[in-house]
Amino acid sequence: MVAARACEATLKVLLGSLAGCFARIEPRRKASQYVRALMSDLVKRNGWTVGQWIGDAGPAAVQRLLNRAVWDGDRAMGLIRRFAVDGLDAAAAPGRLRIGALDETGQVKKGKATAGVQRQHMGCADGIANGINTVHLAYVVERTGHVLIAHRLWVPAFQLADVSLRKVMGLPISMRRARAKGRIAIDLLAETLRDGVVFDFLCGDEVYGACPILRRWCERVGQAYVLRVAKNFRLDFGPRGTLTCERAVKLFASARSQWRAYPAGIGTKGARAYAWTWFDLPGSPGHTLLVRRHRSSGKLAFHYCWTPPGRQVTLRDLIRAAGLRWPVEECFEIAKDDFGLDQSQVRTYTAIRRHTTLVCAALAVCAVAAAALRSRTDRRAKPARTADQARPECFGQIPISVPEIRHLWSGEHQGVHTRAHRGHWSAWRRAHQSEAQWYHQRRNLTIWGQFHQVTA
Numbered sequence: 416m417v418a419a420r421a422c423e424a425t426l427k428v429l430l431g432s433l434a435g436c437f438a439r440i441e442p443r444r445k446a447s448q449y450v451r452a453l454m455s456d457l458v459k460r461n462g463w464t465v466g467q468w469i470g471d472a473g474p475a476a477v478q479r480l481l482n483r484a485v486w487d488g489d490r491a492m493g494l495i496r497r498f499a500v501d502g503l504d505a506a507a508a509p510g511r512l513r514i515g516a517l518d519e520t521g522q523v524k525k526g527k528a529t530a531g532v533q534r535q536h537m538g539c540a541d542g543i544a545n546g547i548n549t550v551h552l553a554y555v556v557e558r559t560g561h562v563l564i565a566h567r568l569w570v571p572a573f574q575l576a577d578v579s580l581r582k583v584m585g586l587p588i589s590m591r592r593a594r595a596k597g598r599i600a601i602d603l604l605a606e607t608l609r610d611g612v613v614f615d616f617l618c619g620d621e622v623y624g625a626c627p628i629l630r631r632w633c634e635r636v637g638q639a640y641v642l643r644v645a646k647n648f649r650l651d652f653g654p655r656g657t658l659t660c661e662r663a664v665k666l667f668a669s670a671r672s673q674w675r676a677y678p679a680g681i682g683t684k685g686a687r688a689y690a691w692t693w694f695d696l697p698g699s700p701g702h703t704l705l706v707r708r709h710r711s712s713g714k715l716a717f718h719y720c721w722t723p724p725g726r727q728v729t730l731r732d733l734i735r736a737a738g739l740r741w742p743v744e745e746c747f748e749i750a751k752d753d754f755g756l757d758q759s760q761v762r763t764y765t766a767i768r769r770h771t772t773l774v775c776a777a778l779a780v781c782a783v784a785a786a787a788l789r790s791r792t793d794r795r796a797k798p799a800r801t802a803d804q805a806r807p808e809c810f811g812q813i814p815i816s817v818p819e820i821r822h823l824w825s826g827e828h829q830g831v832h833t834r835a836h837r838g839h840w841s842a843w844r845r846a847h848q849s850e851a852q853w854y855h856q857r858r859n860l861t862i863w864g865q866f867h868q869v870t871a
Contacts, residue, residue, distance in 0.1 A: 416834060418792070418820050419827035422784040426450070426824075429498050429780055436491040442484035445469075445476055446773065453754045453777040456825045460755025481759075481766040482585075488765070492772045493610055495779050496554075496564040500612050502783030503556045506790075511557040512735055515607070516743035517600050517619035519550045519569070522757040530584035530764035531570045539757070549771065550596050552603040553743035554612065557735065558681075560786035560817075561742040563750065563775045564612070565603040568767055569596060585763035597626030608636065616641050618740035624648070624719055634701075637723045641705065641736040644719045651698030660717040664706055668692045674708065677731065679738030687738065688859070693720075693730050700724075705733050750778050753818050781817045781824075789814045795849045799857035810853055812845035819845065 430447050437443035452465040462474035462481075471477065504513075521537035523546040531547040540546065552565040572593035574580045594602070600623055617640040623629055624642030633640050646661040658666070668674065674690040681687070690708040705718040718737050722728050750756035754777045759770040793814035796807040815823075819841060826837040 416827065416838070418784070418788060418815050419823045421788060422781060422820050422824040423828070425502075425784040425787075426454075426780045429495065429776060432494050432498060433491050433776070436487045436494070438485040442480055442486050445480045445484070446486070449477065449480060449773055450777050450780075451828075453774060454781070454821055454824060455829065456822070457755070460758045461760040478761075478766075481761055481769045482763055488769045488772050492565065492775065493606070495772065495776050496607065496612065497610055499562040499564055499775075499779035499783060500554055500610075502779070503554065503560050503562065503786050506783070506786035507556045507559040511559055512615045512732075512739060513613065514555040514557070514736060514739040515604065515612075515614035515617045516553040516555050516561075516740050517550070517603075517617070517623050518553070518740075518743045518747070519548045519596060519622070520747040520751075520756075521546050521548045528583055529762040530574070530586060530767060531568045533571050533573075547767070549767075550599045550603065551743065551746070552600070552607065553746050554614075555739050555742045556786075557739060559789065560782045561746055562779050562782040563743075563746050565606055566768075566771050566775070567599045567603060568764060569594075569599060570764070585765050587764065590764075595626070596622055597629040600626070600629055601632050604632075604638070614638065616736035616739075618736060619643065620740070621645050630719075630721070634721055639720075639722045639726065639728075641718050641720045641733055641740075643740075644717050646715065646717060648717065648719065650696050650702075650704060650719075653697035655697075657698075660704060660706070661715070663694075663704060664692075664715060667694055668706060675730070677734050679707070679734055691730065691734055693733065703733070705730075705737060707737065746778070749817050750774055753781075753821050754778055777821075778817070781821045785815050785817050785820045788820070796853060799853065799860060802857060802861040804857060807853070810846060810850040812842060813848045813852065815845075 430450065434443055437446065448469045449465060452468045453460055455468055457464050457468055462477045466474040466477045521539045523537060523540055523544050524532045525545065529547060532545060534543055534545050535548065536542065537544040537546045548569045550567050550569060551563050553561055554564045555561040570586065570590065570593060574584060575586060575590060575593055600619070617633060617638050620643045624644040625648065630640070630642070644660060647659045649657045649659055650663055651657055674692050676688060677691050679687045679689055688710050690710065691706065693703055693705045696702045696704060701721050701724060703720040705720050707716040707718070720733055754774045756771065756774045759767065761767055761770055792812070794811040795813055796809060796811045823837065823841055826832065
């Protein structure tokens with residue numbers, strides 16, 4: 416009940432701040448109802464199901480909100496971003512890293528009439544499929560929470576060049592040429608910087624690490640980064656010439672004594688242990704190559720890093736930053752499973768953007784509320800210290816998560832079952848997850864010990 420009330424209070428604060436984005440009261444009310452529907456227990460969240468949940472006679476009002484109603488979606492996204500960043504910062508303990516994480520997520524679509532659609536690589540489809548891809552920027556606060564704060568749909572060049580397609584897809588006049596994902600990432604970062612958002616590091620996968628325009632932009636504005644790069648990415652070693660990442664490791668980090676065992680953060684199953692090494696690049700002042708080695712397979716992952724002049728960073732700082740890239744994937748999973756990010760069934764550019772913005776609003780509400788309650792609801796037993804430690808008498812409960820607080824809010828406002836019944840099942844889920852975490856972490860102590868023995 417406390418969690419549900421905290422979530423409702425947070426929701427009212429955000430919806431109140433968005434009031435000025437709407438020209439009329441009707442779309443403002445419909446947007447509030449739409450966000451509430453996204454936070455409900457609907458199995459699918461499209462125009463028909465959302466309209467039915469709201470109580471409309473049909474889907475027309477919801478479709479109008481996304482397609483034709485007069486409201487400023489860009490301004491709304493800016494307010495959502497400031498709300499989310501301020502909320503997570505307020506809940507964070509001192510010294511926590513704040514990371515900007517870039518990544519894209521897809522949505523499978525049928526036909527050829529949707530803005531941005533074409534056959535392309537889709538992570539959600541595990542290969543090539545017909546669909547759309549949207550580039551997102553996530554705000555990740557170490558051991559506090561994470562939320563999506565900026566997004567932009569990727570549109571291929573052939574759609575922008577075809578006048579008839581532009582009209583059908585509702586592509587804006589201002590969008591004159593196709594932009595690569597690296598340039599879209601720059602647009603998103605520029606938006607957040609104008610809003611005063613500060614990142615300790617920017618992180619991204621190989622798509623963004625391989626973009627020299629993005630790297631140069633970050634260095635020009637003084638934004639430190641830890642970006643994944645491929646094994647054939649070339650590095651400047653000054654007098655030694657240029658070497659690929661793979662070749663550099665063979666030359667400079669072949670000895671076991673040059674690797675250190677560190678966890679890349681703490682996951683639900685305990686410390687995510689890897690072996691790490693790093694070295695500066697003589698031909699590129701301020702640049703560092705950070706290398707991660709998997710503890711069982713030995714597979715290497717490479718991170719190209721840069722820090723502004725005068726800023727001192729340690730190997731541990733870069734490892735912490737590299738380990739905070741993965742929460743953007745969790746943002747995508749939660750946004751799709753719990754808020755219907757990929758369920759809108761809309762086709763025009765404006766409708767896709769507005770639906771994504773309202774999903775980000777719903778996610779921000781639950782993420783901020785969960786972060787505020789994290790210290791009060793974290794009742795887990797102390798983690799095991801040895802691999803043979805006996806189980807505790809009580810495993811406690813994990814802190815309130817984003818899916819859990821959405822579920823509690825939904826049950827409170829839909830009146831499903833009794834409050835006692837909902838509270839019982841919430842406590843049971845959190846206790847069961849806490850027990851599973853404890854056993855996973857105890858098992859990891861054995862793996863960690865074995866792994867640490869093969870590194871200096």
